[in-house]
Amino acid sequence: MSLTIAVDAASGDGGSAPAIAAIKAVLAKDPELEIVAYGPQAELEAALAGVGRAAVLDAPEVIAMDDPPLQVLRRRGSSMFKAIEAVAEGRAGAALSAGNTGALMGMARIQLKMMPGCGRPAIASFVPCDRCRSEFCMLDLGANTDRTAEMLVSFAHLGAALHRAIKPEVAEPRVALLNIGEENIKGGKEIQEAGEILAASGLNFIGNVEAGALYGHAADVVVCDGFTGNVFLKTMEGLSSMIKNMLVDAFAANPVAKVGALVSLPVLKGLKEVMDVRKYNGAAFLGLNGLVIKSHGNADAVAFEAALDFTAKQLRQDLVATIRAELAAATAK
Structure with missing residues (x-):
């Protein structure tokens, strides 16, 4: 190799x-x-x-x-x-x-x-979440702005393969479709059809997952179209910057807050490390x-x-x- x-x-x-x-x-x-x-x-x-x-x-x-x-x-x-x-x-x-x-x-x-x-390549990367400093694989992050059920199913297989390659200790990664609700009747026709196919695919498909549950490590592989994935990724990056800026402003607000910042310095350094989106750079064309x-x-x-x-x-x-x-x-x- x-x-x-x-x-x-x-x-x-x-x-x-x-x-x-x-x-x-x-x-x-x-x-x-x-x-x-x-x-x-x-x-x-x-x-x-x-x-x-x-x-x-x-x-x-x-x-x-x-x-x-x-x-x-x-x-x-x-x-x-x-x-x-x-x-x-x-x-x-x-x-x-x-x-x-x-x-x-x-x-x-x-x-x-x-x-x-x-049929189509997908852009995939790992995204940090809040459970034991873990992360999940997400795709597509921008290669395809349209979607069909067949594309979403293909992305699920690609994402599962990537997860197994990067994290071989997880033999059967949990695969989910990003949707507006957990129920299988939610979302567009393509998502519903993809869910039916994935349920019989042999993958460890756990159904739909909402965006709010992703940071709780609700799934190991999260599948969506490229438009949705790219918006999610850019929103995450912006939110990370906003939280860091808010913490800086809060601890600089007054002398008491500055003392609190000194006491909390080890924790803040660890939080900064986890929230540094630069450390998660790199997305694969699968x-x-x-x-x-x-x-x-x-x-x-x-x-x-x-x-x-x-x-x-x-x-x-x-x-x-x-x-x-x-x-x-x-x-x-």
């Missing part, structure tokens, strides 16, 4: 700086990993000079966040295209990019193709014949490092093979 990650080091909002800092940090703590960074050669070589197991390949074109995906899919000189190409040609085990999501998805589908039994990971476009060095860690973990767990086996078993039923 290749433990080489092809990094699109140029496409994020912050340019190459976050990727460079993250590459240095990850290689310093992971002696088995190798990284190939794609982007402006002179800039990257100067920044990564002397860093062992880090190679640089020139990719002068950069896909902008506002570039229409259909117009950039075949820009073979871009850092994004070249990173995915390395996976398609077997020179890397995974590709990581913080760039344009639509372009990344399109390029990945063109170069890697879809697995048999999977269903492709290769491993492609999406980082937040505005990721700083800490967030990009988390995405690299996430990618390395999935490489070691051979996520693609796990998903392929999951889909084959589902198709055989």
Whole structure:
């Protein structure tokens, strides 16, 4: 198994700086990993000079966040295209990019193709919740704004495979559909049909779950369409920032509150660590014949490092093979 990650080091909002800092940090703590960074050669070589197991390949074109995906899919000189190409040609085990999501998805589908039994890819990631500092897997987080019952069922199998690969200690993850109520008569026709199919799928399907129950770890795998998932994710990130800001303001309100902050400092540091959404950066494009990971476009060095860690973990767990086996078993039923 290749433990080489092809990094699109140029496409994020912050340019190459976050990727460079993250590459240095990850290689310093992971002696088995190798990284190939794609982007402006002179800039990257100067920044990564002397860093062992880090190679640089020139990719002068950069896909902008506002570039229409259909117009950039075949820009073979871009850092994004070249990173995915390395996976398609077997020179890397995974590709990581913080760039344009639509372009990344399109390029990945063109170069890697879809697995048999999977019609659409889905973006999946792990979300923190409040039970013993645990987390649940959620998908789709933005790849597909439409939905059919068949797509939701496929996403359930993909999410279960991802959960088993990342958390092998959970043999049968609990799978649920995100809905406006727990009753099986709730939601649109597609959700109701998906629920009927999943009930006989062999997955550990527990039915519908409401958004308010997710942070209590009501399910291990939560399935929804990409529009709903992306709105949920962005809302969670905004809420986390709001709570942190409110705590800062509350403890700075008066001298008594400041003393309380000093007394509570160990607890506050732990809470800050758990609520830091940067630590959960990294979402997998599931269903492709290769491993492609999406980082937040505005990721700083800490967030990009988390995405690299996430990618390395999935490489070691051979996520693609796990998903392929999951889909084959589902198709055989």
